[in-house]
Every structure is written in C-alpha cells, then in structure tokens.
Amino acid sequence: MPLLTGIIGALIVLGTFSSVLRTLVIARPTHSSFTRVLHRAVEVPFQFLADRCRTFEAKDHALTPVAAVSILFHLVGWLAAFWVGYALLQAAVSGFGALDALRETGVALFTLGFASSRRVALTGVDFIAAATGPIVIGLQIGYLPTLYSAYSRREIEVTMLQARAGSPPWGPEILARYAQVGLTDNLRELFANWERWAAEVSESHTSYVILSRFRSPRPDRHWIVSLLSVMDAAAMQLALNPGRAPGEARLALRAGFVCLRDIADIWRIAYDPDPSPDTPIRLAYEDFAAAVAHATANGYSIERTPEEAWPQFRGWRVNYEQLAQRFAYLLDVVPAPWSGPRRTLAETVTPVTPVDRKPGVPH
Template sequence: MRVLIGIVGALVVLGTFSSVLRTLVIAQPTRSSFTRMLHKMVYVPFQFLADRCRTPEGKHRALTPVAAVSILFHLIGWLIALWLGYAMLQVAISGYGVLDALRETGVALFTLGFASGRRVGLTVLDFCAAATGPIVIGLQVGYLPTLYGAYSRREAEVTMLGARAGSPPWGPEILARYGQVGLTGSMTELFRNWERWSAEVSESHTSYVILSRFRSPRCDRNWIVSLLAVMDAAAMQLALNPGRPQAEARLALRAGFGCLRDIADVWRIPYESDPSPDTAIRLTYEDFAAAVAHVTANGYSVECAPDEAWPHFRGWRINYEYLAYRFAYVLDVVPAPWSGPRRTLMETVAPVTPVDRKPSASC
C-alpha cells in the first residue's frame, strides 16, 4: 500500500511540475489538462453570473476578474497539488501517518523548516519540497510582467482603432471614416500595423492562453471584435476596389485569420482549414449592401457594385467568420455589428465615438 501511495504521489508531483512548466516556462503552444481544469473551475461561476446580466456593461463587469482570479487560482492549485503529492511520498518513504506527513511536507514546502525534531537529518525529499514552493511562486511572479506587457501592446492598437472604426469597432465604419477625411490611400499603414499585431497576438495568446480572457478596460472594446473589423475592412476593400494596390490588405487578412486559427488550435476548436469560396456565410447580402451604401455616402469611392463585389467579399469572409463568431460567443464580448450571436440575447451596439457627437453651438 505504501508503495502504491508513493507512486501516486510521484505522479502528482511530476504532473504538477509539467503543468507549471507548460504554462509558465515553455514558450510554445502547449496547454496542460490540469491548468484547463483549474481555469474552468474559476470561469464557470463567473460566466453563470454574466449570463444573468442583460447589458454589455454588466457582462463586462462580471467577466473582467476571470483572468486575474484564474492566475491566482492556478498558483494555489499547483501548491496544493504539490503539497499532497509530497505528503504521499512522505507516507511511503518515512512511515509517517497522513496528518504527520501533511504537517512535515507543509512546513518544508512553505517555510523551509521542520514540524518536529524526530528526524535525524534532512532528507532529499525535504530539500525538494522546500525548494518547490519558492520556485513555483517565483515563476508565477516572473510570469506576470510578460503577461501584462503582451496585454498592453495588444490593447494599444485596439484603443487606437477606436478613432478609425468606432466603439465598438465595425469594418465598414473604417472605410467610411477614412473616406470622410480623404485618406483612403493611407489605409495601407493600418493594414500593415494590424498584420504585425496579428503576428504578435498569435505568438502571445498561444504561449499564454489566459491572455485571451483579459478584457479591455472599456466594455465597448475587445481584441476579437477589433480584429474582425479590420479583416472586414480589408475584405471589403479587396472586393469593392480590385484595381487598387491590395498587397497590404491581403497580408492583413491572411495574418488575421491565421492568428484566429493558431489560437483555435490551442483552444481545440475545430474549423475548416480550406473552405470553399462558394460556402454560405451568416452575414447576409442585404447587410453587406447596406454597409456599401453607408461607406459610399461618407465619401469612400468604389469600383464595383454591391452585387458584383459580394461573391469576392464572401470568399474572403468564409476564412474567418466562423472562428471570429465562435470566439466572440465564448468570450461573451460586446455585441458589435457583424460579430455574430452572444450567449444571451442582446441588441447590437452601433459604433460611437466622440467624433459622432456634435459640439453645442458657441459664439
């Protein structure tokens, strides 16, 4: 029986170390089953509360603590698992009872001391347990600056997009606002920036999965709807103006849906890797035609009529619509236009920025 307890304890310790390394140290798209279980234990009650909120603001307040609480809960879960694993090894090696083993291991794990003086000297197991606690806590503390640095870089572009796409962002609104100020020729810079942004988010959000749960400071902003807006703007430009230089728009689109697919692989969300351009999408032609009318009314010139551009736009959107809608649903983000359904029924929030609010008359 003691041998069996020792084997189980060794597996618990090794499995926990594997979870710590795969979550905090290995900079590759890996995800521990133990980490997923801990995150779900945190996520489910917060999502239960958010499902009872009927406004985007309420949902945002309910779900904002999820990521921070999950990080703290991971640390607590790892330390408890290591405590139990080392206690099982103590029972197997030293002959202690359960309570004595828990006391001996707990004191060694957390304070580098000893619970009693019955031992003649330090054992290898005591040294391992004593070193484990500071190592795990130190790795978690060192993990936070990297995490928040990636979050800050992500949110900088999301915030800047507000002046170009509204809040919440919407793809056609990008074209409309560039058309209003006569800067449609400078959209290449926007697409180039978001190509780089997609590459950075793909790397950071697959290495540190919890980043996807970090919400923007404001409820009307979110990284997934911002990326969707930029991709929709690029797809509309490609479809409506095939005669313009399109390299940057194409690269931004491919980087965008490549980013979504990389994150979906880590989340284990299935998707069609090579969809047919003729496959139907959830966005309707009527919505597309109304958006074309909106952008042209604001000064954006087009070469093709909506019915001519629609097949090309649909052929691009089929590459990213499903995953964008799925992430927007799972993360329960602000219901921006063209971003799909949510867990609970909410009205679509139209994009608004201070530019839309006309100042009062003055002298």
C-alpha cells in the same frame, strides 16, 4: 501499500511540474489539462453571474476579474497539488499517517520551519519540497511582467482603432471614416500595422493562453472584435476596389485568420482549414449591401457594385467568420455588428457615425 502510494505521489508531483513548465516557462504553444481544469473552475461562477446581466457593460464588469483570479487560482492549485503529492511520497517512505505526512510536507513546502524529521529518507523529500514552493512562486511572479507587457502592446492598437472604426469597432465604419477625412490611401498603413499586431497576438496568446481572457479597459472594446473589424475592412476593400486595394490588405487578412486558427488550436476549437469560397456564411447579403451604402454615403468610392463584390467578399470572410464569431461568443464580448450572437443578449451595439460640425459646436 507504500509502493503504490509513492508511485501516485510521484505522478502527482511530476504532472504538476509539467503543468508549471508548460504554463510559465516553455515559450511555445503547449497544452496543460490541469491548468485548463483550474481555469474552468474559476470561469463557471463568473459566467453564471454574467449570464444574468442585462447589459453588455454589466457583463463585462462581471467577467473582468476572471483572468486575474485564474492566475491566482493556478498558483494555489499548483501548491495544493505539490502538497498532496509530496505528502504521499512522505507517507510511502516513512509510514506516517495522512495527517502527519501532510503536516511534515506542508512545513517544508511553505518553508514554515516549525517541524522536521531526522530520518534521512524524509530529509530528502523535505529538501525537494522546500525548494519547490519558492521556485513556483518565483516563476509566477516573473511571469506577470511578461503577461502584462504583452497585454499592453495588444491594447495600444485596439485603443487607437476607436477613432478610426467607432466603438465598438466595425469594418465598414473604418472605410467610411477614412473616406470622410480623405485618408483612404492611408488604409495601407492601418493594414500593415494590424498584420504585425496579428502576428504578435498569435505568438503571445498561444504561449500564454490566459491572455485571451484579459478584457480591454472599456466594455465597448475588445481585441477579437477589433481584429474582426479590420479583417472585414480589408475584405471589403479587396472585394469592392480590386484595382486600388493595397497588398497590405491581403496580408492583414491572412495574418488575421492565421492568428485566429493558432489560438483555436490551443483552445481545441475545430475549424475547416481550407473552406470553399462558395461555403455559405452567417452574414447576409442584405447586411453587406447596407454596409456598402453606408460607406459610400460617407465618400468611399467603389469600382464594383455590391452584387459584383459579394462573391469575393464572401470568399474572404469564410476563412475567419466562424472562428471570430465563436471566440466572440465564448468570451462574451460587446455585441458589435457582424460579430455573431451572444450567450444571452440579442441586441447589437452599433458605432455612432461622426458628423462634421462647425468649430465650437460640441460633439
């Protein structure tokens, strides 16, 4: 049935071109079921290995190659799909058997040059296949600098946050450390920087979905935990000190949960776009009160008691807690405080609070 064979081949070729364009060329959020299947095929064995690791450092080491291997696997998958699609087209117009059609197409697609046909119809398919291989490989090569540039910009702020929020980062620790060195007023700059960071991550991680899978250079850091810590610090500032909270805190919060929602749309994760401030959250009041006590013990002054601030804090956190903890679970990141459960580890890794020491005393 040459007609049916040709139609199937054309659909495979067109579908693969669509996947390549959506992944590498179109600079806007798009869905590609083919690349999602390819990534899932890569992720499953690595996650299987990570689930059997007993420490978060070992988990991070096991999951680090996922993004890089996935990029390589996408290229292999696209070329294989083109090979099959063009082979079906060859068979439809030439009457070749399966092996001959695959051989003819493979020679053209990979520009090997050791076999060709003199038929006019086949020559047209050969030319298109021969052009496809270098184009796809060239697009993939050009895609990598853009990808790693966006990754580098993301990680600069994540790395800078380590001195300000501990490792792993935690929202109350940000307030404690800023208060400890008398720089509470400088929180305005921190929130402004992270508002800009959230906007950039929203754009890059929806246009290039694989970026979400790139992990930080150190296992105790991760972009999702860092964003959560800044949002928690902003929510605490607004709830505990409404009279002194900078407007940048509110803007950073909104930019943060918009970023999470944009990425969730690409990942097809459901969420409530307009949750009620009274909706229960996973974080308990006792944990919030203990965090406030930790911040005030380090010099952070408050206008409201924890009991008075809790309803407003909960009203802010309900906008982002579910998605932040969902991403932390799916990406299996370092189990920082307030970031929810993980797949296999029950421990929580808390940042070490710095203690003022005399000069010459090692830290």
